[in-house]
Amino acid sequence: MQRIESGIGQMEQVMKEKAWEIVKQFYAELSRLPKSKRILDILSEEELRHLQAHQAQNLQRLASLQPEEYGEHEAIALNVGRIHAIVGLDRDELANGRSILMEVIYQLVKDDVSLEAMAVYSQRLSQDLAYQLKAYQNLADSQQSILLEITKTAWSAQNYTDLIQQAVKILANHYDIGVCAIGRPDEKGVFHFEHVESNLNKVALNVISSFDPPPVVHADDPSGQGPTGRAWRSGKIERVLNFKTQKSPHDIQAMELGLRSCAAIPLRSPDQPMSFAVLLLFSIYPGGFIGKLQETFINLIQSVLGSAIARLKIEDNYTPVVSLLDRQHISALLHSDALQFHYQPILDLRSGSVTKVEALARLMNDDQILTPDIFLAALSPDDFLEMYVRGLNRALLDRQRWLERGIDLDVSLNLPPAAMNDFRYLEATRNALTIHECCPKRLTLEMLENESLALCDNQQTLLSQFKSLGVLLAQDDLGSGHSGLTRLRTLPFDGIKIDRGIVKTPDGAKDIGNARDALRFAYQLTRLGHSLGKWVVVEGIENPEMLEAMMILGVDAVQGYTVAKPMPADQLPAWVNAHSGAPFILALDGVLPRLAKSIIREERLSIVQLYRQNARKAASDRPNLAAPST
Template sequence: MPPSAASTRSDLPAAYGPEADACLHAVAPALIEQVGPWVDAFYAQLRLLEGPANLLALFGEDDFAALACHQATHLRLLLDPASRADAVRVASMHAGRMHAMTGVPVAWLVRGTALLQDLMLRGLQRAAQTLDASSREAARLVLGQRLMQDLHDQVVAHQAVEAQQVDAMARLDDLLALGLAPPDLAAGALDALHELDGMAAVTLGRPDADGHLQFEVVRGDGFESYVRRVAQGRAQPVGVHADQAIGAGASGLAWRSGQPQHVVSYATDPRIAPWREEARALGIRSNVAIPLLDADGQPFAMVDLYAAWPGYFSAPMRRPLLGHVQRSLSLALSRGLAGSRVIPYQSRRLYRLGLESGALQMLMQPVVDLRSGLPVKCEALARLRETDGGRLIGPAEFLPAFDARQLLLLFELGLQQALAAQRAWAAQGLDLGVSINLPPQGLSDPAFVRVVQTQLHTSGVPPARLTLELLESGELGEATVREPLMARLQALGVQLAEDDLGSGYSSLLRLDSLAFDEVKIDQGLVRRATLAPQKALDFIRHLARLSQDLNIPVTVEGLETPGLIEAAALLGADFGQGWGIARPMPAAEIPAWAANWRLDLDPQQPRTALGAYAAYLLWEAQLGALAPWPDLLHRFVHVPCALGHYLAAQNLRGEALERARLAVLAAAPQGPASQAYSQARNTLRALLAAHVRQANGLPAG
């Protein structure tokens, strides 16, 4: 028998179960028949309230029909006497998440529940006219219980969505604290955002030269298919230029304004007409474009978030998340992305697939002893062969697309090929070492050390024949992690080389603080030698001297001409590497190259303009060292010099260069600090620089 209306609150009927079934059994059919009109009346009343009315206006016709259908289904579930508590709770939690994701605040949930309760009570009065007062009251209490439980569960779900957002922000902070490389940070950040309830896709991209936004990191399977269709010309791209129709969307506006821009509803926003049908097919209903800004406030990348619900990003609860994404990723990614090459998502995907499917080919470039002329080792240089068997892709193209996992795989596969090549050469009687680049992560991730240890054991190559070259780019991690890993590598017996010495201040700090067995002078310094020979040769001479003072052998990279080879040898470099010695080649070609290689240098008889300039700089340094001893200085000036031999061999006696050289010799006895010597020296340097440029086919001035 239904409970009495006089029951105390502690004796309220249960919302679900046999008692509730009995209370609702007589009135439920009539109430369920009224659900359609109730839903119409419910939304009609909501449209009279400013906030809910604005939200409902965002829904397109189809989306609103789906919303009303969902509301009707949910009401029928609440009215059904046979409904079970656990099933209704699941539905209520879903409704709460849906309301949170469409920007409905909790206060509106309470207001909406009150409207529904009023509609139900009026409907109950009509449906229960044949029931006694006690039965009507029991039905009213059960329905009230169900509505209150429904509201409670919706609020819990709403709060869970808010908590999930807080967790996502915390994950971003954790990623930032790890000091990850840009590819890993971007991937981790997009993963955290994509896992938010209701998120359909998340992307990071940058515009290309045509102003088309190239999505470089993508989360969301459906969106990946859209990116592929854009690449195939089957879908509209997203643009950033104001004079393009495709630049009218949120991404274009955000790029031009530097502020996040919203598409509150794809169904109703006229700006996104070029993508409306595409978005509908992908289940995208709203979007926010967040520009990442450099230190000058200029955009360098774009994070786009796409949601499965309209109004998702316009809710006040989303503002902290959007602001946090912009601030944190702008700061963390500006150094790695600003000014770097745009790599479209499809290219990134192909590079990664190529690495994992055997497209890696290590080419070998010889390194020779600049004193004996003998080859001593080869550097293994990574290339990826295009999937159609075409061109080889260099690391400048594919390395920025790799995250930590792919960098480790690249190192492992590359080391495997390099050690196999060393064994093959040794079997042919060619005793060459091999070197390979160790990315900066190699001294912060123990996995790289394990790879070296395993590969050395498997290959049987003596550890001393392997050199690991530490790249200049990137940080080396904390000393507490770095130093034990370096110690483990050195305990294995491998050689460690500082690569690109002179390319940055940090490389000089590393030379002073880390125990390297070899240094390599940055080829960027060398390549400028024909344009600004004085500066480039001074750099090489001083860096070589610095390294040798630390008892560390020096290799000069980028020796692409006989002049560069000769200059590096004269300035004291121990080893040389570059296209002027040998191009990178397959490992199988190294023995034939080595059999035919010869290096013919005479420090006293330079044969190139750059070599003559280098010889003169050494003469200047020797003159300066003798300044405290005038007698020795006087005798030194009269000793035949390498520059004089060069000018004679080039039939330049009597020319301006020879006259300038003689003027230097005449002024030298007055001392290197004298005004006469300084003027004569500067004149000779200027003429030598012009001569170097002319000898290399460049204008003298």
């Protein structure tokens, strides 16, 4: 035992003298191996010297290792193995390199230490290798866990914003990813980072999201030569292996954050040729995720997120590009007093009076009023819930105040598709009805259901629970391409709202053919709704002729600028009083009312003709019972 300890002491002294020589010869041998050479060539001279210095220190530490330091040794070896895996050194190459290292050590120290000391040192090197290989397995296990989370997100995400926020957050928590970002170019080809997450520091979020100049996707622009632009154009994964040695736009800004490499991953639906977005993974180590584990990992991430884009039909229902800074700003506005609600009257065509108003969200951005078509694309699921809860309570409170002034109006409010997967919406609705002592039938919830989110049994059960509260349910934007006829038949809707696009005629009554088609379409949808026992509202009525045409076609109610624009709650009582008893529907003799009447006549004539045809056919099919002549 004393002899072995004495030999180890000799090894410790020899390593102090020869560790640097061993490392230099070892790296000279490694440079002859293709895979190892590829990694070494990525490094700058400074990084290579730093790596060699760490290798020399590790050799000396193994020679002087004491029993009480075994735990520390394992932690250090696991970290070194993790770095080897991250920079792209394969397991086989690591094991092969360790054999080369042992041979170099033996040749340089065999005359200075005993065989027993060499045996002990060899065992320590083998244990060090075992720890490093364990790190590879840990990395693979972590990647598998990340993939499972990403896959779950891909199938549960409710919209594009939900998808990118969850996916980027999951990836940024992976220990070999320093920063994760995702974005798309705008119509000018300027790339905007829509969400960024980092496990480094918050500074990285702001720097990455506001690269100056911003990346572009044009090949003829220097800012388009980075990995983002190349990935967008090629549809392939593009890398920067080392920002220090591979010139790239924004390399200085990346290095200031401690980032050394990145991979740009284009995302698209499997059936689409063009990229839809680019996911960027930044690492604090060189290598650009080129190892076998990393390549497999990011290829699977690309496939899963591409499938999520296809499931959500994001490419068909294009979501506007909203930068991370704009998303953060809009979210902050939403959670402040900047969130307000305006009310648009809905005219009952049977009584000729306004009996209901729809609550519409607005965001006050300084002196600018932001409408939903501007800010909805930036909202997360929690933002949608916040908007719904505040909107519902605000609308029911305003209704109470109007009632105190003798104005009795029903209230309608949009129910986000996310409500079909989130029980909190149901509880919020139940609580609001109780707090404001509102009769449930005075509240209508309008649901726009995206085609990609077909209601499963659990979702239909949740929708039925809304119905059990006693509120009215309406299918919004029927005919827009989002709301389907199957749901109209199978789900418990009380009414439907026909999308404004159905009755929109760009040239008004000048284009008789287009106007006739629009009216005929609205008429058939109205008949369909009535045949299913549902009331029908048409949105987007912007001229008096169209309003009267809707009345002729049997529509129950209309909504649009011809009736009134959305207005703040405190302006509504004065508007109602000013229009009380005033006729909205005039006996107009315009083109659209005449077309509506002609459609009704054509429908009645076709019914009469069909009846006569059936009668003649029935008569001809009767047997001739007359007596034969003699």
